Amino acid sequence: MLFSTTHPTPTPMHIPDGFLSLAVALVGWVVAAVGVGLALWRSREALGERQVPLMGVLAAFIFAAQMLNFTVAGGTSGHLLGGALAAILLGPWAGILTMTTVVAVQALLFQDGGLLVMGANITNMAVIACLVGYGVYRGVRLLVGERRWSLLAGGFAAAWASVVAAAAACAIELGFSGTSPIGVALPAMAGIHALIGIGEGLITVGALALVSRARPDLVEMGRAGSVGGFRWALTGLAVALALTLLSPLASPHPDGLERVAEDLGFIEAAQEAPFEVIPDYVFPGLSNEALATIVAGVVGTIIVFGIAVGVAALYRRRVAVEA
Amino acid sequence: MHIHALDTYCPGTSPIHRLDPRVKLVLTGLFILTAALVPDREWGAFGALEALVLLTILLSSVGLVRVQRRSAVAMPFVLAALTVAFSTPGRVLWRLPLPGIPLTVTDAGLLRFLSIAARSYLSVQAAILLAATTPFPDLLWGMRALRIPRTLVAITGFLYRYLFVLADEARRMLQAREARSGAPDGRGGGSVAWRAQVTGSMAGTLFLRSYERSERIYMAMLARGYDGTVRTLSPPSLRLVDWIVGLLVGMLLAALLLLTFDA
Amino acid sequence: MELCVDVRNLWFTYPDGREALRGINLSVSPGEKVALVGPNGAGKSTLLLILAGLLRGQGTVRLFGEPLNDGNLKRMRSRIGLVFQDPDDQLFSPTVFDDVAYGPLYAGLPEEEVKRRVSWALAQMGLEGFAERLSHHLSVGEKKRVAVATVLSMQPEILLLDEPTSGLDPRARRRLIGLLAELRQTMLVATHDMRLVAELLPRTVILDGGRVVADGPTEEILADDVLLENHGLERP
Ligand SMILES: Nc1ncnc2c1ncn2[C@@H]1O[C@H](COP(=O)(O)OP(=O)(O)OP(=O)(O)O)[C@@H](O)[C@H]1O
Ligand SMILES: [Mg+2]
Numbered sequence: 001m002l003f004s005t006t007h008p009t010p011t012p013m014h015i016p017d018g019f020l021s022l023a024v025a026l027v028g029w030v031v032a033a034v035g036v037g038l039a040l041w042r043s044r045e046a047l048g049e050r051q052v053p054l055m056g057v058l059a060a061f062i063f064a065a066q067m068l069n070f071t072v073a074g075g076t077s078g079h080l081l082g083g084a085l086a087a088i089l090l091g092p093w094a095g096i097l098t099m100t101t102v103v104a105v106q107a108l109l110f111q112d113g114g115l116l117v118m119g120a121n122i123t124n125m126a127v128i129a130c131l132v133g134y135g136v137y138r139g140v141r142l143l144v145g146e147r148r149w150s151l152l153a154g155g156f157a158a159a160w161a162s163v164v165a166a167a168a169a170c171a172i173e174l175g176f177s178g179t180s181p182i183g184v185a186l187p188a189m190a191g192i193h194a195l196i197g198i199g200e201g202l203i204t205v206g207a208l209a210l211v212s213r214a215r216p217d218l219v220e221m222g223r224a225g226s227v228g229g230f231r232w233a234l235t236g237l238a239v240a241l242a243l244t245l246l247s248p249l250a251s252p253h254p255d256g257l258e259r260v261a262e263d264l265g266f267i268e269a270a271q272e273a274p275f276e277v278i279p280d281y282v283f284p285g286l287s288n289e290a291l292a293t294i295v296a297g298v299v300g301t302i303i304v305f306g307i308a309v310g311v312a313a314l315y316r317r318r319v320a321v322e323a
Numbered sequence: 324m325h326i327h328a329l330d331t332y333c334p335g336t337s338p339i340h341r342l343d344p345r346v347k348l349v350l351t352g353l354f355i356l357t358a359a360l361v362p363d364r365e366w367g368a369f370g371a372l373e374a375l376v377l378l379t380i381l382l383s384s385v386g387l388v389r390v391q392r393r394s395a396v397a398m399p400f401v402l403a404a405l406t407v408a409f410s411t412p413g414r415v416l417w418r419l420p421l422p423g424i425p426l427t428v429t430d431a432g433l434l435r436f437l438s439i440a441a442r443s444y445l446s447v448q449a450a451i452l453l454a455a456t457t458p459f460p461d462l463l464w465g466m467r468a469l470r471i472p473r474t475l476v477a478i479t480g481f482l483y484r485y486l487f488v489l490a491d492e493a494r495r496m497l498q499a500r501e502a503r504s505g506a507p508d509g510r511g512g513g514s515v516a517w518r519a520q521v522t523g524s525m526a527g528t529l530f531l532r533s534y535e536r537s538e539r540i541y542m543a544m545l546a547r548g549y550d551g552t553v554r555t556l557s558p559p560s561l562r563l564v565d566w567i568v569g570l571l572v573g574m575l576l577a578a579l580l581l582l583t584f585d586a
Numbered sequence: 587m588e589l590c591v592d593v594r595n596l597w598f599t600y601p602d603g604r605e606a607l608r609g610i611n612l613s614v615s616p617g618e619k620v621a622l623v624g625p626n627g628a629g630k631s632t633l634l635l636i637l638a639g640l641l642r643g644q645g646t647v648r649l650f651g652e653p654l655n656d657g658n659l660k661r662m663r664s665r666i667g668l669v670f671q672d673p674d675d676q677l678f679s680p681t682v683f684d685d686v687a688y689g690p691l692y693a694g695l696p697e698e699e700v701k702r703r704v705s706w707a708l709a710q711m712g713l714e715g716f717a718e719r720l721s722h723h724l725s726v727g728e729k730k731r732v733a734v735a736t737v738l739s740m741q742p743e744i745l746l747l748d749e750p751t752s753g754l755d756p757r758a759r760r761r762l763i764g765l766l767a768e769l770r771q772t773m774l775v776a777t778h779d780m781r782l783v784a785e786l787l788p789r790t791v792i793l794d795g796g797r798v799v800a801d802g803p804t805e806e807i808l809a810d811d812v813l814l815e816n817h818g819l820e821r822p
Contacts, residue, residue, distance in 0.1 A: 015400065016400050016443050016446065016447055017355050017358070017359070017442065017443060017446030017447065017450070018358065018359070018439055018440070018441075018442030018443030018444070018445070018446050018447075019400055019404060019439060019442075019443060021359075022356075022359050022360065025359070036472075036475070037472075040472060040474055040475065044474070048551065049541075049549065049550070049551035050537075050541050051474065051478075052474060052477045052478055052481065052553065053481060053537050053540045053541045053544060053678070054534075054537045054541070055478045055481070056477070056478045056479075056480065056481020056482050056484075056485065056537075057481055057485050057489075057533050057534075057536055057537035057540060058530075058533055058534070058537065059478060059479075059481070059482040060481065060482045060483075060484075060485035060486045060488070060489045060533065061485075061489055061529060061530055061533035061534075063482065063486050063489070063490070064486065064489035064490045064492065064493040064529060064533075065493065065526040065529055065530070067490060067493045067494070067497075068493055068496070068497065068522050068525050068526055068529070069522065079522075080522075080526060085526070085530075089530065097475070097478065098478075100475070101475065101478050101479045101482045102482070104479060105479060105482055105483060105486070107450070108450075108453075108454060108459075108462060109331055109454055109459060109483075110331060110454075111393065111394075111447055111450045111451055111454065114355070114443075114446055114447070114450070115351065115352060115355055115446070115450055116352070116355045116356060116359055116446070174404075178407070178435075179404050179407060179439055180404055180406045180407060180410075181406060181407070181410040184406045184410065185406065199515075199519050202516055202519030202520050202523060203519050203520070203522050203523040203526060204523065205520065205523060206519065206520035206521065206522060206523015206524045206525075206526065206527065207523045207524070207526040207527035207530060208523075208527070209520075209523070209524070209527070210523070210524045210527030210528060210531075211527045211530055211531060214527075214531055215531060215534075218531075218534060458718075458720070459680065460680040460681045460684070460720070463680065480679065480680050481678065483680055484677075484678060484679065484680050484721060484722065485674075485678075487722035488674050488722065536674075536675065539670065539672070539675040540675050540678050542635065542640045542670075542675075543668075543670055543675050543676050543678060544678065544688075545640055545663065546638050546639075546640060546663055546666075546667075546668045547663075547688050547689040547692060547736065547737070547740065548660070548663060548664055548688075548689055548692030548693055548740075549692060550660070550692065554691050554692060555684075555691070556687065556691070556697050556700065556701075557697065
């Protein structure tokens with residue numbers, strides 16, 4: 001029928017303006033500036049004069065590749081985000097640069113993601129996605145050796161991890177901003193993107209398989225100008241660890257998850273509820289608060305996933321009518 | 324041939340179109356910053372900002388309906404922020420009518436949610452207006468003038484130029500796939516995983532073509548004297564009108580903030 | 587008068603092992619307009635890339651009497667204008683103005699001169715008023731004309747054109763041939779358009795399998811049906 005979307009179905013990843021507090025937005029800009037500054041310098045060293053045309057055209061490639069979609073189910077479609085693919089094919093620094101310009105153009109031209117919060121979006125989708133993706137990729141290749149299937153397995157794991165890490169970072173920022181309680185946002189975002197990440201992984205594997213067959217030299221290009229695989233694996237791990245450590249702090253209230261559960265009204269409500277849904281003795285040792293957090297997470301995931309599916313279906317239908 | 328839907332610029336000669344891109348960039352940034360600084364529940368200030376945006380839209384002749392329709396892009400996130408309505412402590416307004424799931428909407432939560440939605444809506448209108456009244460190449464030199472690293476701006480310029488070429492290629496590949504897959508709804512056969520991998524192969528092919536194109540472009544640049552530096556003509560200096568508009572609107576926004584914090 | 591282009595026993599192999607040129611000999615005098623014809627894959631584009639100093643083969647390439655080397659590469663490139671086969675490769679800037687200004691800007695000319703050159707080159711190609719247009723909005727024929735303008739603005743002494751008329755409708759094609767006929771530069775045109783050859787280019791070189799298989803006045807070559815037949819060409 002149609003080229004179903006003129007630009008990709010929105011995924012809950014490009015944060016619009018208004019959803020982050022000024023402080024979080026500024027921190028986002030600082031991280032982005034450091035990451036992009038390093039990336040400019042290191043990719044310049046690796047690519048020299050070819051940096052501008054190569055990065056520019058390949059950024060356009062990521063943008064166009066995001067339009068290639070495939071049907072999942074019920075009118076929804078999956079498509080590529082591209083951070084891990086860019087990092088694997090071009091190396092982490094060049095990957096960060098291409099993803100940065102993609103995020104910038106999406107915000108400036110299509111209002112996909114805000115302007116004041118662009119720093120945070122660059123941090124998530126360019127810096128974190130590429131560092132985690134590349135770290136996981138090098139880690140897998142280090143563990144299972146430089147065989148062909150390790151390229152594909154590494155590619156899949158990298159793509160999945162990069163999407164989930166970027167989503168987690170997004171949720172943490174929303175939590176710090178007091179826009180969405182971390183106890184809901186984190187499991188919801190991570191949950192949806194654990195699914196989206198599978199699609200991302202499959203597309204990335206398909207792309208890597210083709211490129212490694214046709215131009216094996218290009219798959220190795222991403223390794224030029226990068227330090228040893230071990231250090232990259234550690235870098236990826238460090239970023240993931242930092243995200244994990246940040247998440248309990250992201251509650252606007254001091255005592256973390258417990259307090260969120262309380263804010264959610266779960267504790268009081270659970271006490272006054274006519275009957276207990278999940279009685280204490282089913283999971284001995286699990287406190288009410290922890291349970292409440294998990295329940296909140298699951299409910300949040302279902303709600304947000306339902307909304308995402310609904311919006312995607314609506315969006316698709318609208319574009320189909322326009323096309 | 325071209326995917327014109329990718330063009331969000333709306334040609335015109337309105338005063339807003341003619342304003343210097345640097346001024347437009349800075350003012351859009353200041354506007355969104357102001358919206359971010361206005362505290363929750365300051366509906367007066369939000370209203371004043373909306374009036375400013377509406378006035379600008381009218382002046383720009385871009386079309387109120389068009390801007391409102393596009394501003395739906397922030398919708399998925401607005402819905403995601405709905406969770407604050409449930410999670411902020413306050414007077415209970417409404418209880419989810421499902422036994423066992425103790426979710427309540429509080430007054431404080433609802434107001435917080437509405438404030439977030441208002442900020443987002445204001446900001447997205449401003450961003451749409453910027454893109455609709457400024458050709459992207461002008462935004463590029465505006466960015467350069469605002470000291471964004473030249474290499475980054477140059478890369479962004481290439482992205483913009485080749486976006487259309489590669490999007491066309493991507494669209495042709497999708498059409499070819501649909502022509503072959505036989506299923507009119509593009510569903511094709513096979514499992515979801517298989518479809519994803521086919522999509523991946525298309526992305527791989529597109530990557531190879533893009534890579535080879537970048538090599539030819541690099542040669543085309545060398546042929547015309549490229550030496551690794553980024554050179555551009557110096558931008559025209561700001562006109563008096565640009566200064567006046569920039570300062571006036573800037574002061575207006577500052578005054579609005581002062582009044583809000585004073586109250 | 588010294589030769590503009592003097593190529594002796596030029597060989598070129600692509601990195602994947604494909605031998606694209608196998609012992610080319612060719613010389614061109616100033617002001618000559620030469621057609622480069624031959625089947626697909628004959629090596630025409632490759633030869634033009636080498637003459638523009640963008641690829642390096644084995645053998646000697648002398649331009650304006652000097653052997654091409656690292657020392658004079660940049661200077662030589664500024665005296666030669668190459669128009670690529672695909673205008674989307676040639677036009678890499680967001681607007682027409684930026685693209686036509688590119689060569690003069692990187693030649694280090696003062697800004698006023700750059701602007702003057704841009705309007706002059708656009709006028710030469712009949713493109714007045716195109717400066718602010720976006721490259722991706724142009725039709726194929728307009729892109730081709732802008733592509734020629736991007737090298738004219740550098741005022742090169744030799745013009746290398748790769749398939750200038752492919753993809754043009756008859757009117758755009760006529761117009762481009764008319765514009766090229768008025769230019770005084772030495773010209774080397776790789777093409778499959780035999781009518782362009784007959785009308786515009788007095789001398790013809792046939793390339794096949796990376797070798798020069800014929801070189802002479804266009805009239806004579808176009809009259810030799812057997813030769814044309816053997817190399818996959820036909821009369822206009
Ligand atoms: N980048 C490349 N890598 C490997 N081989 C190449 C490359 N470019 C061209 N070739 C090969 O070199 C040979 C000569 O190609 P060239 O482009 O010079 O031919 P041409 O005469 O211009 O053909 P056409 O009329 O199709 O434009 C061909 O066999 C082609 O496949
Ligand atoms: Mg050719």
